[in-house]
Amino acid sequence: MVEAILHVDDISVHFGGVTAVDHVSLRVNPGERWAIIGPNGAGKTTLFRAISGEVYPTEGRVHLFGSDMSRVPPYRKAQKGLGRTYQITDLFQDLSVEENLAIAAQARSLSRFISWRPLRIRGWIDERISSVLQQVGLVEQRHHVVSEMSHGEQRQLEIAMALAGNPELLLLDEPGAGLSAAERRIMRELISSLSKELTIVLIEHDMSIALELVERVLVLDNGRTIAEGTPEAIRNDQRVQDVYLKSD
DSSP: OOOOSEEEEEEEEEETTEEEEEEEEEEEOTTOEEEEEOSTTSSHHHHHHHHHTSSOOSEEEEEETTEEOTTOOHHHHHHHTEEEOOSSOOOOTTSBHHHHHHHHHHTTSGGGGGTTSOOOOOHHHHHHHHHHHHHHTOGGGTTSBGGGSOHHHHHHHHHHHHHHTOOSEEEEEOTTTTOOHHHHHHHHHHHHHSOTTSEEEEEOSOHHHHTTSOSEEEEEETTEEEEEEOHHHHHTOHHHHHHTGGGO
């Protein structure tokens, strides 16, 4: 059996008397693309937070890259190869696209320990920036100040920031959030074009993004798994239609 790049083993996350994630398991092999879907409050983002280390599981284990990382903080998981985006745009608004990406690129390198020195965008950092800008379609915006960019372009930059760290596993939390129909098409094409060697798990309410870009789907409701399978099987699952698709 291929060793999973991500293995969520029967985890639960409690906040006081509230159970946000209730005995959820997930096994993602290298190169696979998964979607996690469900109605608001289903536990999707909390599951992502448990995977990335922003919260620790109350029960169960999170294995990443072959190791138990259930209680490892986010920065260490990022150094090991985990990339992450968020529902809400989180960028350095007063810096340029290039400067944002240079900061992200340094995160997995030894040069992160000398980040107090003036940032020099050259050598491998310059090459990495050029590569990710090409991947996300923002080559012409390289020297633009982030605050002057459209919301759609900032969403593209967020993915570029995650890619700049050269991740092996990329978590995308609602990449289509707040985008127009045209911007969602661009986002769908961007995600589809990413290297097939990159493992992707995404949360997304837009079914045209969620089900068309992945091979496997996990459906949550009230913190519990109610279905898992191929996009076609999920579309035809009556339980999913009852709790999610019909209300979307």
